[in-house]
Amino acid sequence: MTEYGELNQTSLLSYCGLNLVKHKDIVNDLEQKGFIGKVEEPWGNKKIIKYKITEKGKEFCRRILEPYEEMFPRK
Numbered sequence: 001m002t003e004y005g006e007l008n009q010t011s012l013l014s015y016c017g018l019n020l021v022k023h024k025d026i027v028n029d030l031e032q033k034g035f036i037g038k039v040e041e042p043w044g045n046k047k048i049i050k051y052k053i054t055e056k057g058k059e060f061c062r063r064i065l066e067p068y069e070e071m072f073p074r075k
Helices: 009-015 020-032 055-071
Strands: 006-008 036-043 046-053
Touching (some): 006 009, 009 020, 009 046, 020 036, 046 055
Antiparallel strands (some): 036 046
């Protein structure tokens, strides 16, 4: 996610291979725990929700996910 900057809700879930209806709770949980931040932007008479990784999320990636990927690389 860091390479994309910020993603709208649909793009974020799609990127992660998740379904909006089934997995929205995961996104909400990540936001509540401070790993991602949410911004709502007006778009006509609607709003767009965008998510961006926080410093806490980046630190988690550096300390946990990067060593895991190094040890068990995806093919």
